[in-house]
Amino acid sequence: MELSGKKILIGVCGSIAAYKITLLVRTLVKEGAEVRLVMTEAASDFIPALTLGVLSKNPVLSQFTEEKNGIWNNHVELGAWADVYLIAPVTANTLGKMAHGICDNLLLAVYLSAKCPVYFAPAMDLDMHNHPSTRANIKTLESYGNRLIPAEAGELASGLIGEGRMAEPKKLHEVLVAHLREHSQKKSEEIAFTGKKVLVTAGPTYEAIDPVRFIGNHSSGKMGFALADELANAGADVTLITGPTNLQATHSNIEVVSILSAEEMLHACMERFPGQDIVIMSAAVADYTPIEVAPNKIKKKGAALSIELKPTVDILKELGTLKKEHQVLVGFALETENEIEHAKGKLERKNLDLIVLNSLKDEGAGFGGDQNKVTIIGKDNNIVEYKLKPKAAVARDIANAISELL
Ligand code: CTP
Numbered sequence: 018m019e020l021s022g023k024k025i026l027i028g029v030c031g032s033i034a035a036y037k038i039t040l041l042v043r044t045l046v047k048e049g050a051e052v053r054l055v056m057t058e059a060a061s062d063f064i065p066a067l068t069l070g071v072l073s074k075n076p077v078l079s080q081f082t083e084e085k086n087g088i089w090n091n092h093v094e095l096g097a098w099a100d101v102y103l104i105a106p107v108t109a110n111t112l113g114k115m116a117h118g119i120c121d122n123l124l125l126a127v128y129l130s131a132k133c134p135v136y137f138a139p140a141m142d143l144d145m146h147n148h149p150s151t152r153a154n155i156k157t158l159e160s161y162g163n164r165l166i167p168a169e170a171g172e173l174a175s176g177l178i179g180e181g182r183m184a185e186p187k188k189l190h191e192v193l194v195a196h197l198r199e200h201s202q203k204k205s206e207e208i209a210f211t212g213k214k215v216l217v218t219a220g221p222t223y224e225a226i227d228p229v230r231f232i233g234n235h236s237s238g239k240m241g242f243a244l245a246d247e248l249a250n251a252g253a254d255v256t257l258i259t260g261p262t263n264l265q266a267t268h269s270n271i272e273v274v275s276i277l278s279a280e281e282m283l284h285a286c287m288e289r290f291p292g293q294d295i296v297i298m299s300a301a302v303a304d305y306t307p308i309e310v311a312p313n314k315i316k317k318k319g320a321a322l323s324i325e326l327k328p329t330v331d332i333l334k335e336l337g338t339l340k341k342e343h344q345v346l347v348g349f350a351l352e353t354e355n356e357i358e359h360a361k362g363k364l365e366r367k368n369l370d371l372i373v374l375n376s377l378k379d380e381g382a383g384f385g386g387d388q389n390k391v392t393i394i395g396k397d398n399n400i401v402e403y404k405l406k407p408k409a410a411v412a413r414d415i416a417n418a419i420s421e422l423l
Contacts, residue, residue, distance in 0.1 A: 018049030023197050025050050026099035026133075028124040029069070031059025033174045034106035034140035034183035039064065041105075041186040042072045045193070053095065055079065055124045057111065081123055092126035099133045101196055105166070106140030106183040109151050115163075116154040136192060138166040140183035142175050166192055202417055203251070209420035211252035216293045217245045218286065218300035218332075220260035222279045226324060227311035236301035237385045238262030240349075243412035244297055245271050251416060253295075258285045260300060279303045279329035286332050290339060295419060297347040298333045299373075305329060337368030345422050347371045347415070353378065360394055370422055371395055373415055379405070393418045 025045055029035050038054075045052050052073040056066060066077040078090045096102070104111070104124070111124070115137070120126050128135060137158060145151060146168055159165055166189060171182045184192075219241020223231040242264045245257040249270035257266055258274045260282065266273050276282045279302045290296065305326035315322070333348045340346050348369045350360040353376070360374040374392040390405040393415065403414050 019194070020045060020197065021049030023050045024098055024100045025052050025193060025197075026095060026102045026127070026131075027052065027054050028102065028104040028107075028127065029054060029056045029060040029064065030104070030106055030108045030111045030124070031057055031062055032106040032108050032140040032183070033063060035060050035063040037183065037186050038105060039068055039072055041189050042069060044186070044190055046073060051075075053078075053098070055095065055127055057122050057124050059108075078123055081126070090123055092123055093130045095127050096129075096131035096133070099131065100200065101133050101136065101193060102127070102131045103136045103138070103166075103189065103193060104128065105136070105138035105189055107137045109139075109141045109145045109148075109154075112137070112139060112151060112154045112158065116157040134196065135163045136166055136189075136196070137163055138184050138189060139168045139181075141168070141181050142173055143177045143179035143181045146179075146181040199413075202413065206247075206251040206413075206416050206420050209251070209423045210248055210416070213248075213253045213294045213423070214256075214292055215248045215253040215295040215297070216256045216258065216286065216289055217241050217248070217297045218258045218282060218302075219245070219264075220262040221301050222260045222282055222303045223277050224279065224303045224306040224329075225277075225310045226307050227313065227315045229314050232303060232305070232307070232326075233261075234301050234303070235385055236260070236262075238264050238300075239385075239387065239408050240389060240411065241297075241299040242266060243408040244299060244415060247409065247412040247416045248295075256289055256293075258282060258289075258300070279306055279332070283330050283332050283335070286336065290336055293344065295345045295347070296336060297415070297419075298336075299349050301351075302332060303329055304331075331367070333369070334367045337366075340368055345370045345419060347373065347419060349373045349375065351375045351377065357392070357394070357400065360392070361398075364394060364396060369396065371415075371418055391415070395422075 029038050042052050053075045054069050054077045056079045070077045082089050120129055166184045168180050169182045170180045172178050173181050220238030221234045221236040223233045225231050245255045249255045249268040255271045257271050274285050276285050306329050308325045308327045346369050350363050350372055352359045356376045360372050364372040372394050379390040388405050389408050389411045392402045394400050
């Protein structure tokens with residue numbers, strides 16, 4: 018069961034939407050999650066604690082103490098227990114209190130002491146939802162790192178039509194599952210990459226024609242920088258060898274080595290390769306370079322000009338021949354036709370463990386942009402096609418595919 022072992026805390030406030038939480042609790046419990054609930058006093062006017070208690074198979078808490086049996090409901094313990102805290106529905110009243118640190122019930126005390134990510138799904142009438150103070154409270158909560166699940170438009174309990182309906186239980190479920198999935202992916206990446214030495218190459222290379230001109234390409238370096246970031250965040254010691262880009266690596270676990278030409282990139286890679294556990298060649302290395310670099314600026318003469326080129330060393334192929342058993346080597350392939358076949362050919366010829374295929378046919382993917390659409394092919398012939406997504410998310414998919422090899 019996908020959610021087994023996951024701990025989900027749900028805070029319910031006094032809104033007519035509270036009844037919808039029953040469906041969410043039931044689904045989450047069915048999928049193996051451990052669900053606990055806290056309610057405000059007003060919430061019990063809309064949904065009995067008993068219903069939520071039976072569905073979650075846990076007592077539903079709303080008071081700091083239970084005088085009858087002398088129990089103190091420890092808000093700190095609850096906040097520390099949860100993997101994620103969803104407050105849904107959250108009313109204008111509770112939103113305001115959360116935004117201003119007011120703590121006059123258990124749900125709010127748990128919110129203030131929660132160590133886990135907090136999601137909140139507002140539910141209120143149209144005018145309350147549109148009121149500047151509500152908008153400001155939502156903004157404030159987001160600025161504290163809380164994650165908004167926006168209210169949806171539709172018919173409201175008052176009969177008005179507009180924005181203010183709590184997101185449907187299906188949406189809340191989707192958000193929670195996506196969050197927990199990403200979180201466990203991150204955790205397994207951290208286990209896989211902590212202390213690993215990773216070399217990433219990024220950006221274009223510039224092949225000099227004369228002192229002022231060069232042959233280059235449109236690579237922005239964004240994919241390589243995103244990979245370096247992702248792996249450094251997962252605990253790896255990253256060396257990023259990069260051609261000219263406008264980007265800056267900020268993570269303290271990333272050592273940046275700047276190069277200009279394919280030859281400089283070759284030397285930088287060869288020197289560092291023996292100490293690496295993982296190498297990812299995402300740079301767009303020039304395949305050809307001028308045979309000779311003119312010592313002075315070439316003057317125009319009116320006639321046609323030919324520049325003779327020679328092939329550069331295929332760095333990835335060289336590394337493939339030197340690769341040791343414990344090393345993982347990942348290449349990129351940019352193809353325009355017979356994509357899978359060509360990428361598989363490169364994977365074999367260059368002795369790679371994985372190849373990341375970009376197709377120029379895919380709109381929005383590839384050079385320059387902030388998004389990419391890739392297919393990852395393993396040497397066991399496992400082919401996984403991913404959707405178009407931001408390069409940081411693509412980097413996570415690639416890191417995840419690598420972590421499965423470690
Ligand atoms: N690469 C490299 N050294 C080069 C050229 C490319 O290490 N001189 C690496 C790239 O970083 C990328 C992979 O090889 O990871 C694929 O590069 P590509 O140019 O697409 O492959 P080629 O084998 O050169 O094939 P073709 O140009 O015919 O598509």
